[in-house]
Amino acid sequence: MSNNPFPLSKEKLLEAYRMMRTIREFEERLHVDFARGDIPGFVHLYAGEEAVATGIMMHLNDRDRIASTHRGHGHCIAKGVDVKEMMAEIYGKATGACRGKGGSMHIANLSKGMMGANGILGAGAPLICGAALAAQKLGHGGVGVSFVGDGGSNQGTFLESLNLASVWNLPAIFVVENNGYAESTSVEWAVAGDSYVDRATGFGMPGVSVDGTDFFAVYEAIGEIVKRAREGGGPSLIECKTVRFHGHFEGDAQTYRGKGELEDIRANKDCIKIFRNRVRDAGVVSDAEFDKIDKAVVALIEEAVVEAKAAPLPKAGELLTDVYVAY
Amino acid sequence: MIGPVVGIIANPVSARDIRRVISHAGCLQITDRASIVLRVLAGLAASGVREVVMMPDRSGLRGYLTRAMTRAENAGEARFPELRFLDMKVSGQSADSANAARQMRKMDVAAIIVLGGDGTHRIVVAECGNVPIAGISTGTNNAFPETREPTVTGLAVGLAVTGAVPSAAAFADNKRLEVTINDRHEIALVDVAIVRDRFVGSRAIWKADSFTELFVAFAEPTSIGMSSIVGLLAPVTRSAPYGRRVIFERPETAPFRLCAPIAPGLMQKVGVQRVETIRLHTPMTPAAPAGSLAFDGEREVTFSHEDEVRIILSDAAFRTIDVSACMAHAATKGRFVEADGALSVFNRQLGG
Numbered sequence: 001m002s003n004n005p006f007p008l009s010k011e012k013l014l015e016a017y018r019m020m021r022t023i024r025e026f027e028e029r030l031h032v033d034f035a036r037g038d039i040p041g042f043v044h045l046y047a048g049e050e051a052v053a054t055g056i057m058m059h060l061n062d063r064d065r066i067a068s069t070h071r072g073h074g075h076c077i078a079k080g081v082d083v084k085e086m087m088a089e090i091y092g093k094a095t096g097a098c099r100g101k102g103g104s105m106h107i108a109n110l111s112k113g114m115m116g117a118n119g120i121l122g123a124g125a126p127l128i129c130g131a132a133l134a135a136q137k138l139g140h141g142g143v144g145v146s147f148v149g150d151g152g153s154n155q156g157t158f159l160e161s162l163n164l165a166s167v168w169n170l171p172a173i174f175v176v177e178n179n180g181y182a183e184s185t186s187v188e189w190a191v192a193g194d195s196y197v198d199r200a201t202g203f204g205m206p207g208v209s210v211d212g213t214d215f216f217a218v219y220e221a222i223g224e225i226v227k228r229a230r231e232g233g234g235p236s237l238i239e240c241k242t243v244r245f246h247g248h249f250e251g252d253a254q255t256y257r258g259k260g261e262l263e264d265i266r267a268n269k270d271c272i273k274i275f276r277n278r279v280r281d282a283g284v285v286s287d288a289e290f291d292k293i294d295k296a297v298v299a300l301i302e303e304a305v306v307e308a309k310a311a312p313l314p315k316a317g318e319l320l321t322d323v324y325v326a327y
Numbered sequence: 328m329i330g331p332v333v334g335i336i337a338n339p340v341s342a343r344d345i346r347r348v349i350s351h352a353g354c355l356q357i358t359d360r361a362s363i364v365l366r367v368l369a370g371l372a373a374s375g376v377r378e379v380v381m382m383p384d385r386s387g388l389r390g391y392l393t394r395a396m397t398r399a400e401n402a403g404e405a406r407f408p409e410l411r412f413l414d415m416k417v418s419g420q421s422a423d424s425a426n427a428a429r430q431m432r433k434m435d436v437a438a439i440i441v442l443g444g445d446g447t448h449r450i451v452v453a454e455c456g457n458v459p460i461a462g463i464s465t466g467t468n469n470a471f472p473e474t475r476e477p478t479v480t481g482l483a484v485g486l487a488v489t490g491a492v493p494s495a496a497a498f499a500d501n502k503r504l505e506v507t508i509n510d511r512h513e514i515a516l517v518d519v520a521i522v523r524d525r526f527v528g529s530r531a532i533w534k535a536d537s538f539t540e541l542f543v544a545f546a547e548p549t550s551i552g553m554s555s556i557v558g559l560l561a562p563v564t565r566s567a568p569y570g571r572r573v574i575f576e577r578p579e580t581a582p583f584r585l586c587a588p589i590a591p592g593l594m595q596k597v598g599v600q601r602v603e604t605i606r607l608h609t610p611m612t613p614a615a616p617a618g619s620l621a622f623d624g625e626r627e628v629t630f631s632h633e634d635e636v637r638i639i640l641s642d643a644a645f646r647t648i649d650v651s652a653c654m655a656h657a658a659t660k661g662r663f664v665e666a667d668g669a670l671s672v673f674n675r676q677l678g679g
Binding site: 007188195197201202206214216217225278 | 529
């Protein structure tokens with residue numbers, strides 16, 4: 001560790017890289033397979049935002065609960081949901097995480113503390129207030145983390161949850177993943193005050209803003225926020241300024257983007273590229289070690305797709321089973 | 328052109344980092360920032376400035392300002408100067424402040440009023456050349472900008488740029504630290520800290536066990552941030568022709584220890600091996616072979632033994648408006664007094 005200038009051991013750095021690469025490969029593969037017509041329903045891809053989910057989830061354990069969004073694959077993978085079960089779920093197969101009945105926007109695994117992706121904007125925040133209240137009452141030191149996008153943060157449910165979390169001093173953490181667009185509407189046109197940190201202050205909790213394309217910025221800041229929540233310091237909000245590499249949904253023509261914008265963010269704001277270059281340049285991990293992970297991840301996702309395609313569909317007689325979840 | 332034009336660069340996103348969680352640093356809401364600008368504008372108008380140009384933003388400042396100024400116009404009140412915004416692409420990043428300062432310099436504005444913390448002022452100073460600045464504290468660490476009511480800063484800037492106060496009293500020269508990392512050039516207005524971490528991360532520095540070295544251009548006993556360490560050991564004024572360098576050591580083995588407010592609300596114990604005086608224009612090299620360079624409290628650049636790092640203290644590097652001197656001059660001259668007859672300033676000051 002003496003020659004490692006980062007706040008994580010080499011093993012943890014490799015784990016972070018593997019996590020981000022797995023999310024990226026998973027999403028890029030879905031992008032291709034969806035365009036080919038292989039996947040039912042809608043998918044909203046997380047590619048570009050991997051440093052946020054990974055930087056946050058590396059501070060959490062299975063007892064800590066998260067509530068995700070419609071763009072939830074990255075949160076699921078980083079929280080430990082099995083990648084093959086996720087792929088099967090998105091393919092609508094009986095071997096999926098929710099027996100093929102939830103699809104992309106309802107993947108959940110309570111044993112991992114993953115309370116579900118969510119098709120309703122702003123709906124994760126009230127769930128997390130409940131999870132954080134449970135953690136507070138049980139006194140086990142767990143925290144609840146709610147994800148919301150810049151658009152979803154304008155929902156009343158989100159703002160009501162900030163209020164509730166502050167009133168009850170809950171170990172709740174509100175993560176605003178600001179990728180610049182609520183579907184196709186720029187944050188410049190849709191957010192009064194335009195500062196999520198201001199909103200936190202208005203509800204009596206600290207808010208911070210970090211560069212969500214920098215894994216270390218997210219990791220370092222959320223570490224302090226999680227510590228505060230576990231120690232009884234109450235709720236916090238963190239805005240992660242990030243980018244998404246694909247449209248709001250697959251098939252989105254993205255006519256609302258500026259000329260050259262996508263090329264620019266892929267070239268200059270790719271969180272995985274930034275992470276890899278920084279860690280390699282510090283001499284902690286070699287390109288060969290990174291390449292080995294890349295290869296393993298590609299093989300894993302390929303296996304997940306092959307197995308998902310080969311898996312059976314749910315039977316008609318099971319139409320009404322596994323639809324509701326008892327918490 | 329209707330007299331001197333004053334520029335305003337108001338950073339809408341200063342005071343947003345992790346120090347709000349770590350140590351209860353303040354958070355100034357965007358509406359408060361807009362109110363500060365309006366108070367500055369009122370002060371400028373009262374001291375004779377008719378035209379102001381401002382950096383555009385996409386955080387809502389422009390909307391709040393336009394709302395207030397439209398209302399004043401509708402009410403027939405002449406409280407504010409004419410305000411227009413620079414024609415520039417807004418990125419929402421610190422590059423906006425740099426870009427705005429460059430444009431204002433080209434426009435030859437008479438002064439730039441800066442709303443931000445030490446980091447924002449550093450960015451503006453790097454680009455504003457000989458244009459004097461006046462700072463208003465809206466950041467986390469505010470060692471460089473003074474804490475003062477913005478109306479008064481507006482008044483003083485107006486007095487300085489309209490010539491109501493002689494230049495010799497109105498403007499002050501300042502030192503700064505010039506840093507080169509290979510071909511890259513950076514500056515710091517207050518301090519350069521070397522920390523062991525070799526990643527920029529969340530930028531703020533607060534872990535005392537990572538500090539290896541500190542260079543300061545000035546350090547006041549009332550200061551906040553890294554310079555407070557020197558401010559409490561061996562203070563240096565803003566005008567003194569020298570600076571200081573501190574070599575840190577682990578508190579357990581250091582010859583002496585010091586508890587200093589290295590961030591708002593955060594007292595940290597640091598171990599000090601020695602303090603040296605640094606001379607102007609003398610290149611220095613960090614003792615540590617690798618780490619990160621933090622300028623005015625924020626990690627900006629990482630370096631290793633392969634990089635060539637040089638730090639130089641320079642004087643007369645940029646100009647500021649001496650708000651206290653301007654207001655003192657105005658008071659002496661009865662600048663804001665309206666009196667019937669020929670009462671002497673002396674009598675007026677005594678209420679006679």
